[in-house]
Amino acid sequence: MKIVLVHGIFNTGRVMSRMQKSFEAEGHECFAPTLEPLDGSLGIEHASTSLKQQIELRFGEHEMITLVGFSMGGIVARYYLQALGGAKRVANLFTLSSPHHGTYTAYLPYPSKTFKQLRPNSKLLRFLQENEETLEGVNLFSYWTAIDYTIVPSSSSLWPWAKNKRFFIFLHLSVIFSRKITDEIIAELRGAVA
16 A cells, blocks of 8 residues: 655654654555645645645556545645545545644644634635535544644544544644554554455
């Protein structure tokens, strides 16, 4: 399986390296692109277009892939699937502590278009909610922790269209370093192949 790991805001693809090594040890080919600008100042659409371009450069335009999106990366991945045609080539989407319904921390005074787009009931989040039927045929998962002080409320990571699972992990960034979550993704991928 080809796996693309999508980082969150203020991160680079390197932040996903521990998870990447675990997947590669299972025989998966992984790619963790960096989406610039790192602060999301140009918005989710720009980051999703960059993601699409980098995926096509690495894997061509048709090869099936799995996406793992952390935090903002899950919303970037959704926009890629729902607005840029990515759903045609994505078998599985795992979102990790992604603010599907927005987060109140996005009201912090930071000059980033993405911050505005990740506020509850934003135009972009409404677009994604209104077009979820485009995701039919993609296996959807949302993994999250209730002890998350970045996604507020943490229940914003609950996504009715996905298989949801809550993990007892302390703090937002710890989600991508969690062996429990990595093992859960590996188990789901094994089941999909079996």
